[in-house]
Amino acid sequence: MPKIEVKEDLFYELYGKKASDDELVDIFPVAKAELDGHEDGTIKIELNDTNRPDLWSAAGVARALKTYETGKIPEYPFFSKKGDFKDHGGRRIVNDKSVVGIRDFSVGFAVRGKKVDDGLLRALIQAQEKLCWNFGRKRKTIAMGIYRSDLIKFPVHYAAVDPDKTKFVPLGMTEELSLREINEKHPKGREYGYIVKDFPLFPYLYDDNGDTLSNPPIINSARIGAVEVGDSDFFIEVSGPILDDLILAISILSCDMYDMGWEILPVKAELAKDTEYGREIVLPYYFQKPQRAKLSDVKKVLGEELSAAECIESLKRMGVEAHSDNEREIQIRVPEYRNDFLHPVDVIEDIMIGHGLGNFTPVMPSDFTVGRLSPEEENGRKVKDIMVGLGFQEMMYNYLGSKKEYIDNMHISPDDAVFISNPMSENYEVVRPSVLPSLLESESVSTGATYPHNIFEVGKATFKDASANSGTITINSLGFLSSDQVKTYNDAASIIQTLMYFLKKVYSLEEVKEDPRFIPGRAAYILNKSGERVGIFGETHPAVLTSWGSEMPTVMGEINLDALFKREEIKEEKKSERNEEILKDWREKVILKVSKIKNIERHPDGDKLYILVLDTGEDEDRVIVSSIVPFYREEELLGHNIVLVSNLKPANFRGVKSRGMLLAAQEEGDETHSTCEVIFADDIPVGTVLEYDGQEETVKVDTYLKAEKFFSMPMKTIDGTVTIEGIPVGKDGRHLRVKKYVNGIVG
Amino acid sequence: MEINVRNLHPLEIRLLRDVTLDDVITRDKIIDDLGYNIGQCNQAFSWLEAKGFIEETERTKKTFYELTDYGRALREKGLSVIRMVDILKKGPLTLPEIAEKLSLEQSEVGSSFGSLTKNKIAKLNDERKAELISDSIPEDAILQKSILETKGDLIEESTLTLSEKSAIQALSKKRGASSSPYKISEREDVFYRLTELGNEAKKEIEKSRITGEEFGLLTPEMLSSGSWKEGSFRPYGVNSPTQRLIPGRFNPYGDYIKWVKDKLTSLGFEEFDGPLVENEFWNGDALFMPQFHSARDIHDVYYVKDPSHAKSIEEPWLSQVKKTHENGWKTGSRGWGYKFDHEFTRRQILRSQGTVLSAHQLTKAHIPGKYFGVVRCFRYDQVDATHGADFYQTEGIVLGEDVNLKNLLGLLKMFAEEIAGAEQVKYVPGYFPFTEPSIEVHIKHPVLGWFELGGSGIFRPEVTKALGVDVPVLAWGLGIDRMALMHLGLNDLRELFTPNIESIRTRRVN
Structure with missing residues (x-):
């Protein structure tokens, strides 16, 4: 935001009265200004409207306030307009065609009749600076020079010249330098030289005697361009590539100087190329086009019915002349010093300010809408709740940091990180690619904090992703870290296990082969159900800890929550469609009971058959027949717990009635029954009825289960775990496991 | 002097009850009399000596062959x-x-x-x-x-x-x-006697009928056997020093943000979020900030080094925004009157204002609709007590056929009262390149006094129409950090994101 300072005497003079600071605080908002300070006779003002350069001067602010209070629109009679040029009295500035393409235009005006004192001089220089720096984009589009007109012989010439052959003594120096040398040696040359340095010729301004005025946009000459207290007659010139901006700058400055007491003298500019105003234009020049606003739009935007007269009155207080031919529309004449009415809403805003904001009553919007958190926030909260329950402290970090922190200390490659091309300092030059370095930074600054340290953050991380439109991806990520005298992989694995259990996420682990952040062999990727890597955790590599200056064993991990939640939501939906029928049958009709083999003997009439006596936890023992003689010796079975399909319909095996069947795994596709692995359940108590993970309360159907029905519900072993429809079977977190046929079928 | 014997340990009580002023108190005596082990003896002696109830009279060293x-x-x-x-x-x-x-x-x-x-x-x-x-x-x-x-x-x-x-x-x-x-061992025998103070304590103990046989810990066995009925429990010193516990906790600043989010959802707003890497199109062009104009310099941004440009900008928004900048398109504006730069608009930056996400939301919003985001932004600023490298902005929009300035004032009043607990509200004209009119809301906070709570306005038609929205859209942003700092008892923005574990562990809220 532009800020200006003005001597209080000058400000009160321009404002037309003295005012207390409280009064200024109250009135300033009509100019979108704020009182920034008032000390030692200087008033500091901050201007909020970056599209109102006319307000960036003491005269501009004072004019806005005065007009608002008096309702009297100031008049500036020295403006020329289309077809009505004021007398320029021979004052001309001639643009040579050599400037086209380099810095196309130079225009100006002259003043006389007021001796400049210290306060005025400062106000002028400040107005010039604000226009050139803020509005003129650091002199790129507007550069301004103020010269002593009594030393100038008109016409002034504006041309592009050889920067090595053209020389003059620049302001602030005593020796003659070429334009190129000025770029290298003069402070202003070093600051603004870049604007012209790549052109073969540099812009140059001189009078009809050949005396230098300046080399825009760099520096004035030490003679004509040296303005001092006591001078009264000036020539003001602006140069740049956009003519409208230059005309507006001249308009603003001429109005300001007129308000300060100068007489404005028009100057004719002879341009080097065609413009919408022709090749010759006398400045100051009124170039604005009228704007309008419909009364219906006024009501729609402001929510208040205002008459045309009320609107016109309001606009007048804003210094805007308006009229209406009917009760439907307002037409305005844009003030000389403004060019910010792009759209009717800009008129409406001036009506609002002029009418007084306090005259609009607040009304609540009446539409009903549903409030809702984002899914990312909902998921993040679930994760945070669990982490806090696990005793972890939630941290929050900056997302911008140094290469040292995010890359070097982590011993990783910078290739995937998002760097900033214009960092303010090397402390803030990379967007963090992971939460882990932030957590380790905590370790490095918290060695005095009582251990163990258990910290986490749910936050964002950004890294490259060639498939995205931006070539980057921002993820929502959980990072956690735990450090103490003893911290091992298992500590981290337990955290992951607990987290996943309560988030109801099925996952598996895969050893990390190579990641410099972790100790080899002591880190794992977290895979979601589809086998995609969604996270990583393990013991932090000592080299990483050393880089961070931490001397405490540390485990850490990170999970991409977007991947964890999004992917599985889709999968689970699919699965539930496919499974529900079978799962319902299975949980209602199949009774799997853990039973102990109490006795075992060979069937007298069957080579392959054992007769087993089972303790099922019921009052009576159970006898079953099983054809597993080729696979197991008696002593391998006796005393072990097996899984009995206890409500299977009884069947006769060569004269012995078998009341149930034991579960065994076999290789998938084994048609000859040549593979068999009895599923033992020695860690589950006898009598336990098994269920699948997450199974709801179920009332079992109290009938025998036919063998065909049982086999129509295929149970499988997946990575060693016995499952129904992909869901592990067991009880209270203990799952049935096999060792041999780890991806087979169960029967 | 008042002697509170209820805080004495049973080992002390039983010892005091056992001895008299004339006794020479030795370890052997106490072991014989009370069946203490050596450790218990030593504990009782050191506690009682510290309290001044017994004092040492003599110590001798003896050698034993065992x-x-x-x-x-x-x-x-x-x-x-x-x-x-x-x-x-x-x-x-x-x-x-x-x-x-x-x-x-x-x-x-x-x-x-x-x-x-x-x-x-x-x-x-x-x-x-x-x-x-x-x-x-x-x-x-x-x-x-x-x-x-x-x-x-x-x-x-x-x-x-x-x-x-x-x-x-x-x-x-x-x-x-x-x-x-034989094993040679040396033992020091220390002799104590009961002091006058100790004797007072002894009398007090006898008077209070404390035996030292009172229950210490309540055990599961006592509950199952019912033996707890057969005696009384030794009282504990309720003011004894406590052990420091380090609980799992939410971050207090995060908690504050959570509260703000919950407040906004309770007021009917739906949350939005988005990536940190943005491009000039959404960060500025879509908000009708001219590409080469001083208004663009309202703040400086961080540029992404690689990839420096987005692959493409979504249509039809690109064409519509471009035309709006050049000549106003169908928005009723005269436009900025310059040639829109397609290379510049794809340049990638770090999101510098939450309004970017409001712009994105316009392309997918419902009417009527209320949306908000508490989102991380990045500004090219020197980091100091009032400027962070990155920070949260709270922003949102309200879409509706008939929303207008008076509704905007109503909304601001609601925020001022509900979120800031304001006592008084004042509205002043403001300036934002993408809203017209623009309003700042200043509030009188019960603790902080007058300050600017936020900026707001009605999106310019050049913004909404170019993004396919034909109804008025109220846009608002709240500066919640000052209130967060007050809430957390801090005065430096950098503290909100401190990596210091101890500082966060011990941080309490006002």
Whole structure:
């Protein structure tokens, strides 16, 4: 935001009265200004409207306030307009065609009749600076020079010249330098030289005697361009590539100087190329086009019915002349010093300010809408709740940091990180690619904090992703870290296990082969159900800890929550469609009971058959027949717990009635029954009825289960775990496991 | 003086009850009287002494010889030297033969034989066999035998004669005594007496009928057996120092943001979010900030080094925004009147304002609709107490057929009251490149006084129409950080994101 300072005497003079600071605080908002300070006779003002350069001067602010209070629109009679040029009295500035393409235009005006004192001089220089720096984009589009007109012989010439052959003594120096040398040696040359340095010729301004005025946009000459207290007659010139901006700058400055007491003298500019105003234009020049606003739009935007007269009155207080031919529309004449009415809403805003904001009553919007958190926030909260329950402290970090922190200390490659091309300092030059370095930074600054340290953050991380439109991806990520005298992989694995259990996420682990952040062999990727890597955790590599200056064993991990939640939501939906029928049958009709083999003997009439006596936890023992003689010796079975399909319909095996069947795994596709692995359940108590993970309360159907029905519900072993429809079977977190046929079928 | 005996430990109470002013209080006495073990004795003494209830009168050091298991075995079998003399009486033997017959280690046979030769009782004859010269037994051994057989398992040094002392020393070691008959240990005996204060306490205890037999911990066994009914519980000192616990906790700043989010959802707003990397199109162009104009310099942004440009900008928004900038398109505006730069618009930056996400939301919003985001933004600023490298902005929009300035004021009033607890609200004209009109809301906060709570306005038609929205859209942003700082008792924005664990662990909210 532009800020200006003005001597209080000058400000009160321009404002037309003295005012207390409280009064200024109250009135300033009509100019979108704020009182920034008032000390030692200087008033500091901050201007909020970056599209109102006319307000960036003491005269501009004072004019806005005065007009608002008096309702009297100031008049500036020295403006020329289309077809009505004021007398320029021979004052001309001639643009040579050599400037086209380099810095196309130079225009100006002259003043006389007021001796400049210290306060005025400062106000002028400040107005010039604000226009050139803020509005003129650091002199790129507007550069301004103020010269002593009594030393100038008109016409002034504006041309592009050889920067090595053209020389003059620049302001602030005593020796003659070429334009190129000025770029290298003069402070202003070093600051603004870049604007012209790549052109073969540099812009140059001189009078009809050949005396230098300046080399825009760099520096004035030490003679004509040296303005001092006591001078009264000036020539003001602006140069740049956009003519409208230059005309507006001249308009603003001429109005300001007129308000300060100068007489404005028009100057004719002879341009080097065609413009919408022709090749010759006398400045100051009124170039604005009228704007309008419909009364219906006024009501729609402001929510208040205002008459045309009320609107016109309001606009007048804003210094805007308006009229209406009917009760439907307002037409305005844009003030000389403004060019910010792009759209009717800009008129409406001036009506609002002029009418007084306090005259609009607040009304609540009446539409009903549903409030809702984002899914990312909902998921993040679930994760945070669990982490806090696990005793972890939630941290929050900056997302911008140094290469040292995010890359070097982590011993990783910078290739995937998002760097900033214009960092303010090397402390803030990379967007963090992971939460882990932030957590380790905590370790490095918290060695005095009582251990163990258990910290986490749910936050964002950004890294490259060639498939995205931006070539980057921002993820929502959980990072956690735990450090103490003893911290091992298992500590981290337990955290992951607990987290996943309560988030109801099925996952598996895969050893990390190579990641410099972790100790080899002591880190794992977290895979979601589809086998995609969604996270990583393990013991932090000592080299990483050393880089961070931490001397405490540390485990850490990170999970991409977007991947964890999004992917599985889709999968689970699919699965539930496919499974529900079978799962319902299975949980209602199949009774799997853990039973102990109490006795075992060979069937007298069957080579392959054992007769087993089972303790099922019921009052009576159970006898079953099983054809597993080729696979197991008696002593391998006796005393072990097996899984009995206890409500299977009884069947006769060569004269012995078998009341149930034991579960065994076999290789998938084994048609000859040549593979068999009895599923033992020695860690589950006898009598336990098994269920699948997450199974709801179920009332079992109290009938025998036919063998065909049982086999129509295929149970499988997946990575060693016995499952129904992909869901592990067991009880209270203990799952049935096999060792041999780890991806087979169960029967 | 008031003596609170209820805070005494049972070990102290029972001891005090046991002793009188005349007693010499020693460890042995207390062990005998009360069955304390040594550790309990020492604890009771040190506690009572610290309280001034007993005082030390004397301390003496004593040396003890304590029989080891090996010594006990020797007492049964007899000393090797004597056994050797006995067996040699039957005729000469080689040393290995002796070892075998007496089941002794070679080394022990060697040392015993050494002792016999020294005392001229035995010698090696020409056949290298040991034979007796005399059948007397060394005096030492006689003494040792008598000590072993007559003295107890624990011998205090002062009860021994000088010659006994030297005899027993030959059988003793201080350390590694498992192969020696005696282990030497030293013990300091400290003598205490009851002080007047202690006697007062004793009287108080007797008066209060505290026995020291009160229950300490309540155990599961006491509950299952019901034994807790058979006595009373010892009271604890309720003001005793407590142990520091380090709980799992939410981050207090995060908690504040959560509260703001919950507040906004309760007011009917739906949350939006988005990536940190944006492009000039959404960050500025879509908000009708001209590409090459001073308004664009309202703040500077961080540019992404690689990829420096987005692959493409979504249509039809790109074309519509471009035309709006150039000539106003169908928005009713005259536009900015310059040639839109397609290269510039794809340039990637870090999101510098939350309004970017409001712009994105316009393309997918419902009407009526209310949306908000509390989102991280990045500004090209020097980091100091009032500027962070990155920070949260709270922003949102309200879409509706008939929303207008008065609704905007109503909304701001609601925020001021609900979120900031404002006592008074003041509206002043503001400026934002993408809203017209623009309003700032200043509030009088009960603690912070007057400050600017936020900026707002009605999106310019150049913004909404170019993004396909034909109804008015109220846009607002709230500066919640000042209130967050006050809430957390901080005055430096950098503290909100401190990595310091202790600082976060101990941070409390106002």
